Amino acid sequence: MRDPVVVSTGQTYERSSIQRWIDSGNLSCPKTQQRLQNLALTPNYVLRSLIIQWCEANSRRVVSRGRRRLGADRGAVRRLSGGSVVAQRAAAEEIRSLARRSTDNRILIAEAGAVPVLVGLLAAGDAATQEHAVTALLNLSICDSNKALIILSGAVGPIVQGERGVRLFSLSLDDENKVVIGSSPGVFEALVALLRDGSARGRRDAATALFNLCIYSGNKPRAVHAGVLAPAVALLSVVVSHQEGKAAAARANVIPLLVEVLRAGQPQVKENAAAVLLTLCKKDAEGLGSLEGLGAVKLLAELAHSGTDRARRKAAGLLEQLKKLRRTS
Template structure:
C-alpha cells in the first residue's frame, strides 16, 4: 500500500513539473499572458510544494487538498459553479428567479434576511428551493469522468467556504509568514484575528489547510516579533477563534506548537491573552485526547493561578477550563496538587465565583485527597451555608454532593452535620424536593447520620 501511494505521489509530482514547465514557457514567451495562466502556475507550484514537503496533520486534510488540486487543474464548466461560492455545486437548487445555486450558500443568503436573487437582484416571489436534478446529474457524470470526488455535505460550515475566501486566506497567510516587513506581519496577524472572529468560513478553512497553523505560529519566532505581547495576544485569540469550529479541535490540538503557545500566554501574556488562552484550552478540551495533552503539558498550575488572581472574566474562563480538564480523572490529581481546592473555597467565601467553584469542587469530590482538603479547610461551613441560604438549585445540588463526600470520608464531621440538620432540616428538605442527584446524595447523608446515631446508642 505504501509503495502504491509513493508511486502515485511520484507520478503526480512528475505531471505537476511538466505542467509547471509548460506554464512557465507560456509566461516567458508571451508578455501578454492571461492572468489565469499565472494563477494556474501558482496552483501547480503550491501543489508540487505540498507533495514534496507533505502534511503531518491528518489524512482528511491531505485528501481534501488533493481533490481540490484536481478541481483546479481542469477546466470546470461555468454552469457547474455556484454564482456565490465560485465552486462546484454539491447540491444545486433552483431559486424562484430561475437561477441555480448551491443549496448551502443560497440558504445562508436567505437566512441572512435577503429576499432578492443574488444574480438578478429581483425580489423573489417565494423562497422555495427546488432541486436541479439535471445539473446535479451532469456534475456527477463530469466528476466521475475526471476522477474528482466532491466533499460530503455533512459539515455545513466547511461547505460554506467560497473560492474568494480561500484565496483571501492564502494571501493573508502569505503576508503573515513571508512578508519582509514586521509591520505588515503584525497587521496580517491582527486581520486574521478579526476575520476568524467575525467570519465562520475563515474558521472552517483550516480544515483543508491544516499545515497553515504551523505557518501562522512560525511568526512568533521571527526576530522583532518574538516576545511581542500584542502579537502573542492576537495569535492566542486566533487559536481561540479557530478552536470554536468542531473539526478544528483535533487539528489544533495535534499541532506541536499550539498548546505550548497557549500555556506560555497563560504564564506571561497580557490579561486578555491569559483569559483568551484559558478560553481556548476550555474549547479544545472538549476533545478527549486534548484533555490529556493539556494536562500533561502543565497547563493546570497556570489555570489555577488565573482562577485566583485573574480579572473577573479571566477567572470565569479559567474555571471553565479547569472543570472541563478535570472531566479526565488523570487531571484531577493535578488540579488538587496545584491548590485548586483552597482557591475555589476562597472564591466561594468571597462570593466572587460561587457557581463555578462549587461545580469544580463537586467534580473533585470523588478524589479522597481533595475531600480531605475541603474538610480540613472551610469546606464544611461553606457547603452547609450554601445548602441553607442559596436560592440556586444547581448550587444546592453541588453543595450536597460535596457534603456527601465529606460525610463518607471524614466521620469526625458527622456531628456538626447532624447538629445543623436538627436545627435547619435542609438536608431532609433536599431529600424530598431537590434534583434527582441532590435527592440521592441527601438521602445518603441522612442514612449515614441515622446509622451513626444508632451505633452510638447501641454502644452505650
C-alpha cells in the same frame, strides 16, 4: 449541496450549514432533534460522488472546497511567515478578523496552512502580534475540525502562558484534546494560577477549562497535584453566597466532595469547605442528614478543635445545626 457530511445520528447535511448550526450552540440533530453523541462531521463520500456525477451529466460545475479563495485572498496567510514586524502584525490581525466572520473562513484559513505559522507567532517579540495570533487560533478552534490541528501544531505550551491560558477552554471541549492538553507540562499549574489570581473572565474561563479537562479521569490527579482544590473551593464559597449559586451547588450534589475535602484537604481548604457546607446545610434537614450519613460529624469535631479560627467557627456552627436537627427529629 456540495460537501455532504454525516452527523452522529446518521443524518446528512451540507458541511457549512451544520457547522454553523453547531457553532451557534446547538447540540441536537436538526431533523431528528436527538442529542448529538459527538460533534464529528464525517464526509459522505457516496453522496459526494453522486453529486459530482449529476453535475457532470447536467453540465454543472462543482467547486472543490479546497480550491475556494479566502474572503480577501491567501496573501494574508503568506505574509504571516515573512516580512517586517509591522507586516506580520497586520497579517495576523487580518487572519483574526477573517476567522471570526464565518465557518467557511475558518476551514479555508486552516487549509491554507495558517495554523502552524500562527503558533510560531505566539513566541513573537511583538505583543500585539502575539495577541492577534492567539485570538486567531481561538477563532479557528470554534470549528471542530481545526481543534486537533491546533493541538498537534504545539499551541498548548505557548497559549498557557499568562492570561492567554483562558483560551484553552475552547480547545479543551474536544475529548481527544483533553488527553494532549492534560499531558502538556505546566498546563494545570497555569490554569490554577489563573483561577486563583486572574481577572474575572480569566477565573471563569480557567474554571471551565479545568472542568472540561478533568472529565478525562487521567487528568484529575494532575489537577489535584497542581493545587486546584484551594482556589476551586474558595471560588465555591463565593458562589454559594448568592441564592442562585447555592441552588446550583445543591443540584450538583457537592456535599460528598466537600466532606472528602474535610477529610484530606489542607487547613485553608478545609476552612473554605466548612464555610460552604454551613451555607448549604444551615436550616436544611436534608443537607444536614447527608452530613451525618457521610460521617462528617467526627471530621467537624476535629476541625472545631484544631482548625483555623474561621474553620473552628464554621465547624461549630455546623455541629450546632446538627444538634438542633437531632432535638427536633
